[in-house]
Amino acid sequence: METTIIDTPTKTEGLPKLKINALESEAIYILREVAAQFEKPVLLFSGGKDSITLVRLAQKAFYPAKIPFPLMHIDTGHNFPETIEFRDRLVKELGLELIIRNVQDSIDEGKVVEESGKYASRNMLQTTTLLDAIEEFKFDACIGGARRDEEKARAKERIFSVRDDFGQWDEKNQRPELFDMLNGEIEMGQNVRVFPISNWTELDVWSYIEKEDIEIPSIYFAHKRNVFLRDGMIWSAEDEVVFRADDELVEERTVRFRTVGDMSCTAAVFSHADTIDKVVAEIRESKISERGARIDDKRSEAAMEKRKQQGYF
Amino acid sequence: MEVLKIATAGSVDDGKSTLIGRLLYDTKSLTDDKLEAIEKTSKKKGYDYLDFSLATDGLVAEREQGITIDVAHIYFSTASKSYIIADTPGHVEYTRNMVTGASTSQAAIILIDARKGVIEQTNRHFFINNLLRIKDVIVAINKMDLIDFSEEKYNSIKADFEELMSKRDYQDQKITFIPVSALKGDNVVNRSESMTWYKGQTLLEHLEELDRKDIFNVGTPRFPVQYVIRPKTEEFHDFRGFAGKVYGGELSVGDEVVVLPSMTRSKIKDIYFYDKKYKKATRRSSVTITLEDEVNVSRGDMLVKAGDLPTIDKQFTATISWMDSQKLTTGSKYVLQHGVNKVLAKVDRIHHKIQPDYSGIDAETDALGMNDIAQVSFKLNKPIFYDAFKNHRTNGSFILIDSHTNATAGVGFIN
Structure with missing residues (x-):
């Protein structure tokens, strides 16, 4: 038995002394509320650092029992191969159930139309596939790794965020969330989006990954990659899904990815941070926000709010 | 690093967003791309200053109407503390959102426009923060630059507010007055050169020293059971863990507890956090507790210390x-x-x-x-x-x- 309480749960008379412990306990509390209040929850897993962190938190919340809900990946088909390989290994190691639904199927069924041109991305198309999967499995709660510090519309998001039959977010009429009390009462057909790490910042996530020694896909660390520059952003030239004009020159540079989304809308950053402590140090000093490398947010001032209204995460 | 959650109350006209923006700007918390976006939009709207409300008012409707409708959460940190600001609306029709923001905060900032002084809205902001028993309230008297940094006027506003204080229900609430100019940056992060008569702390200095100890909750542990963990695996065949968050005080292994509502008595056998056992669980830690005896416990039940019943x-x-x-x-x-x-x-x-x-x-x-x-x-x-x-x-x-x-x-x- 541990004799003294060193970190979590903390030793002081007040709140858990360290921010990361307080955030961890808050997230665990939220995950347990999901398991208790809903019949068919699912954890939306993208293979990115935030959803990987969620998996660790869920392990902690229910130990020594297994995580009582499956993971689901809405696969755009444009994922970094490193992410997919990582996802499959994680699921196997932890003995988790993984559901995969493909955006390609939604395209083949004619439900959505592939975008074309320079900025074509499957990011928007994910929403249809996600909503269909929610209906198919009758999920009543979808746990996601979105954080309020990412983007200003997300800063308005509740922890339990109700979506109607059409998956839509009614941002002007959100349920008040008071103290720790989470109201998960919904009607048939509605579902709740749950954000256990709402109050974490990007740096908190990285610090937690470091502290917990959580494995993450290799593309988060600095590596040599063939890239090209466009609009001041760095794009991977190694994958054909990223549109590249003939006059956009390819060069090999040392880069890493700060967010891992659909390849067609996720840009890299120049970096030599090849270990977790270097990544943490880099984030601490960074002058650019995390979503600064996401072209999907640059479409307009209200890009995220619009996507969320339609059912996007 | 510690975390402090602060609720702000005030309307756009009081300079609330400007104050938050100033805090972010002077603590160098705004990243270049966000700053650039604010510059771009401010220019587009024809402003000759940076409109920081564009960083906090996240909804289209808010930007259109120039008001805050719903609570936004803003994050920044200094070398010693992490801050979460719950930016809450000030209009009477959004009182519910103000209550929401304040319910999870440890401190509050009430903004007063120095040209207007204490107005009806100030009374309401103070009333709600007092009703919610927020321990520390900072009254930031803003736009001092527009009243020539007058100490006399500041003191008169302060006296008006102090009159309100005599009417409050929760008398132990700590109130601190700070004269600021959010637009010019006086007494927000940096000390004002125009108000040398003010000897107190700047807003950030005050926040940095705030003591988060919650005087109401210490000593009365309450453990509402959220979820019963039964792994039913070979290794943990008989394991029945009660998962929940500890509120109000500490629980220790060996503590004699009463299960409510059944009033069954037992002792705490183990306290788990993930795969480790601990002797104590402190306030606000999410743990799993096992009991010495086989007792019937389900979600919504509560474990409390014997002799300390609610x-x-x-x-x-x-x-x-x-x-x-x-x-x-x-x-x-x-x-x-x-x-x-x-x-x-x-x-x-x-x-x-x-x-x-x-x-x-x-x-x-x-x-x-x-x-x-x-x-x-x-x-x-x-x-x-x-x-x-x-x-x-x-x-x-x-x-x-x-x-x-x-x-x-x-x-x-x-x-």
Whole structure:
């Protein structure tokens, strides 16, 4: 038995002394509320650092029992191969159930139309596939790794965020969330989006990954990659899904990815941070926000709010 | 690093967004791309200054109307602390959102426009922060640059506010006055050169020194059971763990506990956090507890220390802050969620409405509309295990859920 309480749960008379412990306990509390209040929850897993962190938190919340809900990946088909390989290994190691639904199927069924041109991305198309999967499995709660510090519309998001039959977010009429009390009462057909790490910042996530020694896909660390520059952003030239004009020159540079989304809308950053402590140090000093490398947010001032209204995460 | 959550109250006209923007800017918390976006939009709107509200008002409707409708959460940190600012709306029709933001905060900033002084809205902001028993309230008297940094005018506003303070219910609330100019940056992060008469701390200096110890909750541990963990694996064949968050005090291995409502006694056998066992669980830690004896415990039950029982009752009176467009009326029924426990509640009596501005009018009424505050008595179908809100923030509060719409219709603070 541990004799003294060193970190979590903390030793002081007040709140858990360290921010990361307080955030961890808050997230665990939220995950347990999901398991208790809903019949068919699912954890939306993208293979990115935030959803990987969620998996660790869920392990902690229910130990020594297994995580009582499956993971689901809405696969755009444009994922970094490193992410997919990582996802499959994680699921196997932890003995988790993984559901995969493909955006390609939604395209083949004619439900959505592939975008074309320079900025074509499957990011928007994910929403249809996600909503269909929610209906198919009758999920009543979808746990996601979105954080309020990412983007200003997300800063308005509740922890339990109700979506109607059409998956839509009614941002002007959100349920008040008071103290720790989470109201998960919904009607048939509605579902709740749950954000256990709402109050974490990007740096908190990285610090937690470091502290917990959580494995993450290799593309988060600095590596040599063939890239090209466009609009001041760095794009991977190694994958054909990223549109590249003939006059956009390819060069090999040392880069890493700060967010891992659909390849067609996720840009890299120049970096030599090849270990977790270097990544943490880099984030601490960074002058650019995390979503600064996401072209999907640059479409307009209200890009995220619009996507969320339609059912996007 | 510690974390401090602060609620801000004030309308756009008071310079609330500018103040938050100034805090972010002077602590170098705004990244280049966000700053660039603010510059771009400010220019597009024809402003000759940076409109920081563009960084905090995240919804299209908010930017169109130039007001804050819903709570936004803003994050920044200094070398010693991490801050979460709950940026709450100031308009009377969004009182419910102000209550929401304040409910999870440890400190609050109330903004006053120095040209206008204490206005009706100031009274309401103070009333709500006092009702929610926020321990530290900072009264930032803003736009000092527009009143020539006058000490005399500052003192006169301060005296007006102090008059309000004598009327407050929660007298131990600490109030600090700071003269600032958010636009020019005086006394926000950096000390003002124009107000050398002010000897106190800057806003950030004050925040950095705030003590987060919650004086109400220490010593009364409450453990509402969220979830029962039964792995049913070979290794943990007989394991029955009670998962929950500890509120109000510490629980230790060996503590004699009572399970509510069954009143069964047992002792704490183990305290787990993930795969490690601990001797103690502190406030706000999410742990899993096992008991020495096989007792029947399910979600909504509560473990408390023997000899330190809460009130167990089927009726009580509470201050209600109503948040729904559907009125609360005598005789109406709701789902009452107290922590993680749910019971059915019937409105027994609405005693009187409270004007949330210290105007002293307590109107008799038989219905509550959105943003009304009143004393209400309830009858429940099953007893709950509660403390008075003034003694226990978590175990003394509840929400009312409309069973037709599922909306969180109101919040209550038990007398």
